[in-house]
Amino acid sequence: MEQYWDDDDLLVAAQSDLWNHLFVFLKSMSLKCAVELGIPDAIHRHSGPVSVPDLVAALSLPAARLPPLRRLMRMLAFSRLFTRQTSEAAAGGEEEDLYGLTPTSRLLVDDAGGRRSLAPFVRAMLDPVHTAPCLHVGDWFKAADGAATPFEAVHGSVIWGVTRSNPEFNAVFNEGMAADGTFIMDVIVRKCGHVFRGLRSLVDVGGGTGAAAGIVAEAFPHIKCAVLDLPQVVQGLPADGPVDFVAGSMFERVPPADAVMLKWILHDWDDEVCVRILQKCKEAIPSREAGGKVIVVEQVTGSSPEEKSTEMQHFFDVWMMILTGGRERDEQEWCKIFTEAGFSDYKIAATLGLRSVIEVFP
């Protein structure tokens, strides 16, 4: 350490690293801006790399915003959200940078090909209702009043209280979750459809507005699919679609089915509550011999050796700590919860990126 303070090169490198930590939030905020402006869709509609003047026109932005948009696009391209190439100067004109989509920004496009955009997920996660508590984590650590999470300290209620009292946020949250549900279930039915084979009925507990259950119903039309979620989420949803909606609480009663799905539910809760939820699910399904199971879609931490994934898993864990008081878990921690809830066995059926599909058997 002594030597460290004497080495000016190391000192300045450390300062650069500090700046990186300090300003990396601008990546999220610039992504938010790109989604709010509809930049990925505009590039997609242009069908080919687009100049910033063309973007300004396509988005109907004031002409005065051309220079700042150039700067934002340059930064986003540097962060690999867009591609950047320099066009040939037209006769008498100036060189223009042209921006295109990368595989990442392609995910933010509402495609005619049927794939739904993940832009609503970005909008939901970066909504001020979610980001405000992130600015008050230090206050929460110091406060003696005992709010369970920074979210509760800032909003005076758990997240499900805010979805009940704030219809705008409720809509943004449910649309964000539905975008993710469609995206990942599409992959799950293709990559591990065997998990659903043989089922006659499925209830997606906390299944939001039915996006994930809808994909299962489409891929396996003989499975009768239902969603159980809170009244503010399912009220007013169509009663004549492929998915039945049941308003209620998973702490009271889970409707009976061959299988119960829990996607991104358990990590919102502490171990003791998870055991209670799983016990309610166990009451809803038949024996293993009769085909009963719970299908859990969650991160299993420690399952990826890749450093970037591991950093993301730490991010999710802290994100859950701030928002819901839940946590991410490794395989041993999952196993303990399943066993305590009275399940006899489990199997990790597949791992898709950061998420795993776990079959849990009674």
Ligand SMILES: C[S@@+](CC[C@H](N)C(=O)[O-])C[C@H]1O[C@@H](n2cnc3c(N)ncnc32)[C@H](O)[C@@H]1O
């Ligand atoms: C993180 S979201 C996950 C939504 C969906 N499963 C997905 O992965 O897109 C958690 C869901 O649990 C629902 N939820 C919260 N408390 C609940 C309860 N007591 N009973 C049923 N659903 C509940 C919320 O309304 C929300 O839709």
Ligand SMILES: COc1cc(O)c2c(=O)c(O)c(-c3ccc(O)c(O)c3)oc2c1
């Ligand atoms: C890629 O970013 C991710 C990845 C995840 O795995 C989750 C996740 O699982 C999750 O529940 C939530 C979540 C977010 C806000 C809430 O209010 C809430 O109750 C849950 O966000 C996520 C964001």
